[in-house]
Amino acid sequence: MKQLLTIEFIKLRKLKSLQIIFLIYAVISPVAIYTISKFITNFMTFFLPKDYSPFAFPDVWAVATYSASYFNILMGVLAVIIISNEYTYKTLRQHVIDGLSIKKAILGKFLVLLSFSIIITLYTFLTGLLFGLANTTTESTFMSGIDSIGLYFIQTMCYFSFAFFIAVLVKRTAVSITLFILSFITETIIGISISLGGFQTFYAYMPMNAFSKLTPFPILKEMIAAGQERNGNVPVILDTPINIAVCLAYMLVFFLIAYFTLKKRDL
Amino acid sequence: MNEILKTEEIRKSYKKVEALKGLSITVQEGQIYGILGPNGSGKTTTLGIILGVIQSDGGSFSWFGKGELDVNRKNIGALLETPNFYPYLNAIDNLKIVAEIKSLDNIQERIEKVLKRVDLWKRKKANFKTYSLGMKQRLAIASAILADPDVLVLDEPTNGLDPQGIAEIRSLILDIAAEGKTIIIASHILDEIEKMCTHVAILKDGELITEATLDEIMIQDKVLCIGSDNIEELKFAITEIPALKFLQDLAPNILVSVDGDIPNALVNKMLAEKGVYLNTLMLYRKNLESTFLEIVNS
Numbered sequence: 252m253k254q255l256l257t258i259e260f261i262k263l264r265k266l267k268s269l270q271i272i273f274l275i276y277a278v279i280s281p282v283a284i285y286t287i288s289k290f291i292t293n294f295m296t297f298f299l300p301k302d303y304s305p306f307a308f309p310d311v312w313a314v315a316t317y318s319a320s321y322f323n324i325l326m327g328v329l330a331v332i333i334i335s336n337e338y339t340y341k342t343l344r345q346h347v348i349d350g351l352s353i354k355k356a357i358l359g360k361f362l363v364l365l366s367f368s369i370i371i372t373l374y375t376f377l378t379g380l381l382f383g384l385a386n387t388t389t390e391s392t393f394m395s396g397i398d399s400i401g402l403y404f405i406q407t408m409c410y411f412s413f414a415f416f417i418a419v420l421v422k423r424t425a426v427s428i429t430l431f432i433l434s435f436i437t438e439t440i441i442g443i444s445i446s447l448g449g450f451q452t453f454y455a456y457m458p459m460n461a462f463s464k465l466t467p468f469p470i471l472k473e474m475i476a477a478g479q480e481r482n483g484n485v486p487v488i489l490d491t492p493i494n495i496a497v498c499l500a501y502m503l504v505f506f507l508i509a510y511f512t513l514k515k516r517d518l
Numbered sequence: 519m520n521e522i523l524k525t526e527e528i529r530k531s532y533k534k535v536e537a538l539k540g541l542s543i544t545v546q547e548g549q550i551y552g553i554l555g556p557n558g559s560g561k562t563t564t565l566g567i568i569l570g571v572i573q574s575d576g577g578s579f580s581w582f583g584k585g586e587l588d589v590n591r592k593n594i595g596a597l598l599e600t601p602n603f604y605p606y607l608n609a610i611d612n613l614k615i616v617a618e619i620k621s622l623d624n625i626q627e628r629i630e631k632v633l634k635r636v637d638l639w640k641r642k643k644a645n646f647k648t649y650s651l652g653m654k655q656r657l658a659i660a661s662a663i664l665a666d667p668d669v670l671v672l673d674e675p676t677n678g679l680d681p682q683g684i685a686e687i688r689s690l691i692l693d694i695a696a697e698g699k700t701i702i703i704a705s706h707i708l709d710e711i712e713k714m715c716t717h718v719a720i721l722k723d724g725e726l727i728t729e730a731t732l733d734e735i736m737i738q739d740k741v742l743c744i745g746s747d748n749i750e751e752l753k754f755a756i757t758e759i760p761a762l763k764f765l766q767d768l769a770p771n772i773l774v775s776v777d778g779d780i781p782n783a784l785v786n787k788m789l790a791e792k793g794v795y796l797n798t799l800m801l802y803r804k805n806l807e808s809t810f811l812e813i814v815n816s
Contacts, residue, residue, distance in 0.1 A: 258618045261611055262604060336604075345602035348569045349619045349661075350592035518571040 255359035256366070263333070263363070272329045276322050276371060281378050283318040284311075291469060298473040305469065306386035309396025315379030316403035316466040319371070323407055324435065326371060327414040330364055331427045334418035344518040353514050361506070364411040372404040399466060405495060406465040409502045413458065416505035419512055435459050451487040455494075458501045464494055520547040521583055522669055522700045523568060528577035530563050530724075537563045539724040540577065545702055545717075547668075550695050552711035552732075553704040554810060555721035561704040562599060564721070565673050569596050582668075592620045595662030596671040601654040605647035609638055609657055612646055613664055620665045632660040636690065652683035659690060669700045676710055688714060712806035722814050735809055742785060745771035745798035755792035762788075766811055771798050 263269055288305035291314070305314045337343035346356055379400070383393055414431055421427040442454035454460055467488065468474070478485040489497065523545040530538040538560045545551045553561050566572030568579050570591060581590035603612040610629055617625040633639045636656040641649070649657065655675065662670055675691065676684040691714055695701050705711055711718065712732070719729040728735065746752045749772060756762045761780055765773040776785060786796055 254618055254621065258615055261614050261618070262607070265606055265611070267606065340604055341600070341602040342604060344571050344598070346615075346619055347571050347588075348591060348596045348598055349616055350588060350590075350594075351619045352588040515573070517566070517573055 252358075252362065255355060256362055259359050259363045266333070266336075268332050269329060272325055276325065277374065280319050280322055280375065281382075283321060284315050284378060284382060287318045287469075288314050295470060295474075298470050298477055300470070300473055302389075303470070304386065306382050307389065308383040308387045308391040308393050310469065311379050311383040311386070312396040312399040313466070313469040315375055315382065316399040316406075317469055319375040319378075319403060320406060320463065320466045322371070323410045324432065326367060326407065327410045327431055328428050330367070330411050330414035331418045331431050332424055333363065334360060334415055335422060335424040335427050338422040339424060347518055354510075357510055357513060360415065364408065364415065368404055368407040368411065371407060372400060375403055376400050402465040402491070402495070405498060405502075406462055409458075409462045409465070409498045412502040412505035412509075413462075416509045419509040446486060447484065451485070455487040455489050456497060458498075461489070461494055461497045461501065464488055465498060521545075522547050522549075523579065523581055523702070524583075525564070525568065525579040526577055528564070528567055528579060529575045530560075530567060530572065531575055537724050538567075538574075541721070541724070541726055542577075543719050543726060543729055545700060547700055548698055549717045550691075550701045550703065550715045552715035552718045553702065553721065554706070554708065554711055554718055554806075555704075556706060556814065558723075559721040560724040561706075561721060562673055563724075565596075565598055565671060565702075565704055569594070569598060569671060571598070592665065593667050594669045594671060595665065595667040596673075597655075597658040597662055597675060598671070598673045600677075601658030601661075603646045603654075603657065603661075606645055608645055609633060609642045609660075612657070613661055616661045616664055622665055628664055628666075632664050635663070636660040637686075651678050652680070652686070655679060655683070655687060656690075659687065663694060667699070669702065670694060671702045673704045674707075675703065675705070676707065684710070708807045708810055718806075720810060720813055727813055732806070735813075736806065740776045740779075741765065741802040742774050742776055742782065743768060743771050743798065743800050743802040744774060744785075744789075744796050746789075746794050746796050748794070752789070752794050752796075755789055755794045758792060759788050765815070768802075773802055 291305055292299070292303075304310055343356055347353060380393055413434070417431045417434070418427045421430055438457055438459045442457055442460055446454045455464070471488065475485045475488065488494075521544060523543070525544075526542050527540040528538050528542070529536075529540055541560065541564060543553075553564060555561050563572060567574045568581070570586075570588060579586060581587075581594065584590055604615075610633075613629045613632070614625060617628065622628060630639065633642050636659055638653060638656055638660060641653065646654065646657065655677075659675070662672070670691075672691070676687050679687060688710065691701060691703070695714070701714075703711065703715065715732055717729075717731050718735055720727045744752065749770070753764055753772065756764050756774055761777040762785065763775045763777075765775055767773075782799055782801070786799055789796060
């Protein structure tokens with residue numbers, strides 16, 4: 252494992268797109284947390300529960316992970332670039348020629364994605380922690396509501412698995428990135444269309460939607476409750492354990508398809 | 519002599535095209551083994567299969583008598599088609615990756631040694647994308663010899679190089695061969711193979727036409743360069759003499775192969791009996807190119 256991480260570290264430390272995307276993430280992610288919190292408190296007062304404070308524990312975790320989840324698309328693009336680069340430069344082929352097994356090559360990429368997930372989850376945790384420590388005036392500790400951070404970690408791995416799957420399937424960087432982003436838009440359009448036809452439950456099980464609902468909009472439950480009171484057409488949100496199971500199943504499927512595709516295909 | 523590589527009945531198809539139709543070859547230790555063939559004959563497919571990047575449809579191969587294990591390739595240095603490196607990394611970083619894959623020790627020393635050997639030490643910190651074609655090819659050879667492997671597999675190693683670059687790479691390969699390494703080279707540049715190889719396999723349409731030492735292949739037949747005032751008549755007369763076989767035009771004359779040990783005077787007599795009088799008749803120094811054309815065209 253150390254060998255694979257060393258190889259990936261040599262490859263990635265001078266990759267410009269990685270440096271730029273991580274810089275964007277580091278700078279804009281806290282700004283996004285601040286902006287989204289302000290948006291909720293200024294424009295959604297109707298739905299706000301009593302004593303809601305987006306900058307303080309425990310609410311800050313939901314706000315921080317929801318805000319950071321937007322950047323998962325950016326991180327997914329980075330994952331696509333890293334994997335499709337191996338095809339563009341034909342380096343995956345060369346690694347196999349040099350004696351690396353396909354299994355180890357895939358494990359190396361999986362470890363990179365896992366490392367990215369850990370890094371951005373830790374960063375989101377630290378950002379939320381700083382916001383929380385600076386603004387919490389009640390007795391709430393930083394541990395309350397911290398499960399959102401765990402869900403955020405699962406979510407990043409899910410998006411990475413999808414990026415991995417697309418990059419392996421398509422191989423070309425530009426096409427893979429376009430397809431990766433289009434998948435979100437396409438699924439949203441299909442999901443909304445079928446939801447309007449009464450198939451909200453089906454939409455809840457669709458992959459991108461299931462992934463995004465791991466870190467839902469911080470006051471989504473309150474908004475749904477308000478919608479139900481008015482007999483409106485509200486989205487179905489799966490119970491968290493069920494949603495986690497669905498997301499993990501998708502993640503496994505995406506990684507397995509990518510693995511078997513790579514194993515079977517000529518390089 | 520130890521057996522380095524043995525392929526048995528390897529087959530590969532791309533949709534409806536049969537690229538390899540049951541190829542069996544054997545490479546022994548210390549040989550410089552050339553795989554020859556026109557474009558599309560299956561050279562690169564063969565190398566791709568034995569290097570683990572193309573899946574065969576059938577048959578098997580074995581490196582060092584140990585089967586098809588991935589770990590075997592750690593003892594093989596290979597360049598398949600083009601040099602493949604990260605363009606944004608310099609020579610040292612690119613070679614470090616290879617060294618890690620091959621689980622080498624003394625990485626810095628090895629890198630310095632091979633970069634000096636291929637004359638890239640002065641450009642060690644320049645990114646790969648800034649290299650000329652010749653430099654890229656030399657870095658690929660540095661990468662192939664980094665682990666001091668027992669076997670080198672090179673696919674068109676002088677592709678796209680200028681004459682000086684070709685001479686440099688050829689001399690490098692011969693130096694490496696002099697250390698007792700086994701080298702497998704695929705090329706359609708026959709002059710290159712003739713100057714380097716000890717053994718040759720000739721492929722055509724995915725099949726092995728012949729496998730022999732270079733000397734055995736070169737002395738199969740005598741080749742004559744002949745000419746007359748009417749070349750078309752001469753070519754027609756040749757078709758009527760079973761002992762002679764037209765090889766190629768060599769304006770204003772033609773090359774023919776002669777079966778067995780027929781003396782030149784008898785060739786002249788046979789053609790004269792057909793009404794064709796030669797104005798040129800000389801022994802043509804047979805090279806691999808004429809042999810290759812003769813074998814492939816037959």
